Amino acid sequence: MAESENIVIETAEKIFADLADAQEINHDKTGAWTAPLWQALTDAGLPLAWVSEELGGAGASLADGFAVLGAAGRFALAVPLAETMLAGWLLAQANIASPGGEMTVAPAGPKDRITQNPDGMLSGRARGVPFAKAAKHVAVLAHGVGGISIALVDAAELRIESGLNLGGDHSDTVIFDNVAPKISKPAPAGFDQTTLMLMGGVVRSLQIAGALESMLDISVKYSNERVAFEKKISKFQAVQHNLAKLAGESAAALAAATSAADAIASASAFDDAVFLEAVSAKIRCAEAAEKGGAIAHQVHGAIGFTIEHILHRYSLRALAWRDDFGSESFWAVELGNRIVARGADELWPLVASR
């Protein structure tokens, strides 16, 4: 993935740099920055990057889309790009065309369940749905008598209880009270809620890894500027070693996330190996968000604890993203159970298969 050679990623990075600069957004209390940013992303075809041209999208590869989301993480992007991409991808699984505008997906956690009644109506509750308040449509994975279906729902039909995640982005409860979808179709064989959670988890892992890259970057820069005890704090060994640990956490997150993204992009099915890759990424990136973010704050001292400084845009979002599509604790239990079910002597062959 040589990023500089890829037009999709280059375009995305240029838009982020021009219209999603953390410093400018942080000073803009009006939210006026979102409209031009979303318009530019839409003009570039990025929200529907994972939707084929026949279904109304840009038809980019999974790999390119993942790389765009890693870049979005580096900018701590606070518009529903990842959510709309994911929604378009979900709908495309059932050959449902994507409408324009912001979308999100429900459910956004492994424990919530939306049911499709025999008459086709949807009921249930999905918590922690990212950007539901901003979405025009919601792509839904529902359990029905005939199996799993994928549906497109007009957000106006839904009851949405507003909430905010740690990063201050919308994370809402969406209630399906016997709602008629605009369209619903059966999910392809083998596609279930776990598949959606794994895909969403890898997306969040890439975003966390990207945020950590930026946290490392701004922490290194700050340590080379800030003077204390008559020298730059980057010259103190204790600070150097903390930053080296942050580099390690950032590298581990990036390695886990890009490996999982690569695994999904090149796999034909969500098998045990993809499961290992995807949940490992979510677990390891969540751990890195905690450990790495703490170091970034430690290096910045009090200034990094102010709302005026941009650090929180990365640190708090990275922490918030841990909760979406299954927390690291949830997935660790699932992974542990699978490992144990395979047996002790099958652990190494599984690890070595990647």
Add this chain to the structure above:
Amino acid sequence: MTAALRFDPIRLPGECEQLRKEVRAFLAEEIAGGTFNPFKPNREDIDVPAFCRRVGERGWIGMTWPKKYGGHERSFLERYVVTEEMRVANAPTRRFFVADRQSGPILLKYAPEHVKMDILPRICRGELCFSIGMSEPNSGSDLFAAKTRATKTDGGYLINGTKIWTSSAHIADYMIAIFRTSQPTKENRRHGLTQFLVKMKQPGIKVNPIEQITGQFEFNEVVFTDHFIPDDHVLGEIDGAWKQATSELAYERSGPERFLETYYVLTELVRAVGDKPDTRSAEGIGRLVAQLHTMRRMSVSVAGMLQAGKEPVVEASIVKDIGTVWEQQLPHRVRELAAFVEEDAGNRETLEAQLAFAIKTAPKLTIQGGTTEVLRGIIARGLGLR
């Protein structure tokens, strides 16, 4: 963005899987034949020259080296597979591993042709054991404080001084060591050390084993008294060893041996837990496996960079830092997770014996081959902090 943090998702190519099968079959045969017990990493000072020769016969030592020197011109990724399978099986690789990992590559780069032709094929056949003479009684992490002198004499050098913590020196046929040939200069305190090939078991070399807290005798004190080394055993530039140290580190620091040293306790924990884990042990195992998988992906990525001819010194240091801290903590985490395992787990005794050994082994893992502090210093330099 920081260039040091690229860990591209390199995959092991298809030919590696056939090789992996061959290595597993070979190791199963060796275990069945009683060469070693995979459940007993704490065996007595096991030294099995015959095993090493059989590994050599398979072509698994010096795999990446030119055929001209007995090597096999295979990839770093193929070597990676052999290394990790041997490590996970607790195979007794000590006798050949140092030569395979770093002494051989140094000789390839710096030794005169006739020395290469003499020694490298014997390494590949599994006949030679190497040790590394770096630390001295007053020079550990501070490599460039080494004082053991190499004084020019007719046709070579006379060595006087002491190396210490030298792993395998008591069984080694050769050592690659740094000795002082000049004093450091004001401008460069690293100046004045030269790398030498030392033939062991010769007059003027006395090896004194040192007992470790595990009860093993792996490392030694090596005392040189007017030991003669011929001119053609100088490796590289006189007084310039400091220029040669860096590329070696990428090989030494990023391999699977840097996070798999205590892996066996994780396998036994999974066995002890059985098929009905409580939530606590399931979560604990899940997290450990996620961490292990991530490190392995990083380590394979570095092997891919080596294969591509890069010198990923910072990336390798990150792998070793994270890897060794992990393998050091692993036995403690496993001990905690095993606390509520049924008393009648079939492998309880095996697990307890392994834990006792792994917990005693743990402290050395973040010291040997570059301490955590040294590694973080290298990473910090890579970040532009020093």
